[in-house]
Amino acid sequence: MSDPNSPDPNRDLPPSVPAPPPPRPDLKDPRLAGATYGTQGAAGSKGKKKKQRHPTDAYPPLKRRRGGCGCGGCLGGTLLVLALLFVAGVVALGYFGPGRFVKEGYKVVNLESAEAIVETAPTEPTFYLAQGTLTWRVPVTTVPVALCAREIHIEGDFHDEASVTGLKVTATEKARFAKNLEVVAAEFTDLGITLKGELTGHVMKNLP
DSSP states (O other): OOOTTSOOTTTTSOTTSOOOOOOOOOOOOTTTSOOSSSOTTOTTOOSOOOOOOOTTSOOOOOOOOTTSOOHHHHHHHHHHHHHHHHHHHHHHHHHHOOHHHHHTTOEEEEEOSTEEEEOSOOSSOEEEEESSEEEEOOSEEOSOEEEEOSEEEEEEEEOSOEEEEEEEEEEEEEEEESSOEEEEEEEEEESSOEESSOEEEEEEEEEO
16 A cells, blocks of 8 residues: 555646656667677687678779780780881892792892982883882883882882882872882881872871
């Protein structure tokens, strides 16, 4: 039986207002608590557990290796070397075996000078070979000609077919071709030639 002299906790509340409920106990949801095994800092643990990457996660960009060349640089250098070897092979083939022009009836002229200069016009189809530099200064050439050297400089009028093979070929504005011009070179510099026929051959780089 309660003491009539003890205070009533609900005495000051209006009759229509119920008493507040007691506080709920602080219970943790076991679904949010995580695993209870292998926690960090437990005995026998070797470190933090590595986070697994999801297949849809973004991967960081690959870092370029230092101290080595990239595939693009190696490939570009290889192609350049192969191209130069190709042109050098064409020059060597023309120098040691001018089979195509011999079959076509060209006369073969071997220019032994390191810096050969041709100023006299040939009277028949002629193939000129030089090991170093070949400069063509014939004012008017009326027969087919073929030139092969490491470096070639051309000027003058060509009334018939012309073929030029070299690592570097330069034709000035004084070079005029009435028919086709064939150029096989690693570098071809055209300073303003006049060409009425077609330009054929293989050139790696055209200048200017």
